[in-house]
Structures are given as structure tokens and as C-alpha cells.
Amino acid sequence: xxxxxxxxxxxxxxxxxxxxxxxxxxxxxxxxxxxxxxxxxxxxxxxxxxxxxxxxxxxxxxxxxxxxxxxxxxxxxxxxxxxxxxxxxxxxxxxxxxxxxxxxxxxxxxxxxxxxxxxxxxxxxxxxxxxxxxxxxxxxxxxxxxxxxxxxxxxxxxxxxxxxxxxxxxxxxxxxxxxxxxxxxxxxxxxxxxxxxxxxxxxxxxxxx
Numbered sequence: 001x002x003x004x005x006x007x008x009x010x011x012x013x014x015x016x017x018x019x020x021x022x023x024x025x026x027x028x029x030x031x032x033x034x035x036x037x038x039x040x041x042x043x044x045x046x047x048x049x050x051x052x053x054x055x056x057x058x059x060x061x062x063x064x065x066x067x068x069x070x071x072x073x074x075x076x077x078x079x080x081x082x083x084x085x086x087x088x089x090x091x092x093x094x095x096x097x098x099x100x101x102x103x104x105x106x107x108x109x110x111x112x113x114x115x116x117x118x119x120x121x122x123x124x125x126x127x128x129x130x131x132x133x134x135x136x137x138x139x140x141x142x143x144x145x146x147x148x149x150x151x152x153x154x155x156x157x158x159x160x161x162x163x164x165x166x167x168x169x170x171x172x173x174x175x176x177x178x179x180x181x182x183x184x185x186x187x188x189x190x191x192x193x194x195x196x197x198x199x200x201x202x203x204x205x206x207x208x209x
Contacts (some may be wrong), residue, residue, distance in 0.1 A: 021068050022075045028061045028068075029084035035061075036087035040126060043095055044133065051095060058088055062110055082168065085111035089119020094126045097149055114168045117160060120153040121173030128184045140191035147188055150181050 002010075039054035062085065069076040089111055092104045106116040127150050131143035157174040160167060 018072050018075060021072050024068055025065055025075055025081060028065055029080050032058050032061050032084040033087050036091045039091050040094065043091075043098060044126075044129065048099075055091060055095065058091065059109070062088055066110060082112055082115045085109075085115035086118045086122060089116045090122035090126065093119055093123040097123070097127065097146070098130065114166070114170060117157055117170050118168070118173050120157055121170070121177045124150045124153050124177045124180050128180050131184055131188060135187065135191040138195070140188055140195055143184075143188050143191075147181070147184055150177070150184065154178055154181055 035054045035058050039051045039058070042048075042051040042054065065076070065081055065084075069081070075081070088109055089104075089106075092109055095101070096103050106113050109116070111119075127146045131140075131146050134140060134143045134146075154174065154177045157170065157177060160170060164171065
């Protein structure tokens with residue numbers, strides 16, 4: 001049994017260490033978010049080396065969070081670490097799909113399951129962006145397989161029917177993903193029809209000539 005001052009000093013030391021870990025974690029998660037945005041831009045620009053470099057940095061930052069917050073689950077599960085892990089999941093999933101690689105797992109990324117599932121939803125938005133880029137480049141037919149991937153993501157997200165206390169907002173991202181798929185399917189259908197019409201007209205012009 002210690003004195004009240006000894007007890008208070010022990011609590012204060014714990015809080016000091018927690019506050020220091022929290023400040024470090026905030027800085028790391030901000031950097032993860034910023035670098036993830038830059039890496040996604042690099043992916044869309046076709047700058048693979050830049051994207052891979054940023055992805056490696058992000059994964060190292062996430063690994064550091066596990067070490068620095070190991071003794072402070074109150075900080076680790078406070079919310080902003082998961083938000084950063086969603087960014088890592090989105091980036092890693094998008095990179096794997098566009099590069100034709102095997103899908104990463106939550107375990108390989110060292111992220112929570114809910115962060116991974118929400119990352120699927122966010123990656124759907126980036127796949128829509130990629131499909132629209134293909135449409136602008138006159139290659140809408142290449143977008144069909146990415147629409148299929150978006151459908152697969154949505155189907156899997158829908159299969160997790162648990163309370164929000166467990167899923168941390170997954171339902172909202174699932175609803176957004178459904179809306180994105182519907183809009184993208186319409187954009188892709190229109191683009192394919194227009195391209196088919198143009199090709200038919202070109203063939204007709206050649207016959208006339």
C-alpha cells in the first residue's frame with residue numbers, strides 16, 4: 001500500500017507516457033494519410049516506383065504504431081489509428097488490383113479487420129476513377145473487369161451484417177460503394193455504346209469509299 005501521492009505519481013507517469021505516445025501516433029497517422037494520397041495519385045499516373053516507395057514508408061509507419069502503442073490500447077483503439085489503417089488498406093488493395101497482384105490480407109498489412117473492409121469501399125471509389133480515365137482514353141472495354149472487381153468488393157462488404165459497434169461505419173461505406181457501382185455501370189454502358197456506334201460509322205464510311 002502506497003501513499004496517495006505515490007499512487008498519483010504512478011498514474012501521472014502513465015499518463016505522461018500515454019500522452020507522448022499519442023502525440024507520436026498523431027504525427028504518424030497524419031503522415032500515413034498524406035503519403036497515401038500521394039501514392040494513389042502516383043498509381044493513377046502510372047508512376048509505379050514512386051507508389052511502391054511511398055507504400056513501403058506507410059507500412060513502416062504503421063508497424064511503428066504497433067510498437068509505440070503496444071502498452072496503450074486506449075490510444076490504439078481511439079479511432080484515428082484505424083482511420084490511417086483504412087488509408088493503407090485502400091492504397092494496398094488498389095495497387096494490387098491495378099497491378100494484377102494477389103489481394104493483401106489484414107494480417108499481411110498489420111491492420112484491423114474493420115479497417116480492411118472499409119478500405120475495400122474506398123478502393124471502389126479509386127477504381128471508378130480509373131475506369132473514368134480509361135473511358136477518357138477511349139478504352140472503355142478495359143474498364144469492365146474493374147467494374148466486376150467493384151461488384152465483388154460490394155458483395156463481400158454486404159455479407160458482414162453486424163452492429164455498428166463492431167463494424168465502425170462499414171454500412172455507410174457499403175451504401176456509397178453501391179451508388180458508385182450504379183453510376184459507373186451507367187457511365188461504362190454509355191461509353192461502350194458510343195464507341196460501338198463510332199466504330200460502326202467508321203466501317204460504313206470505309207465501305208462507301
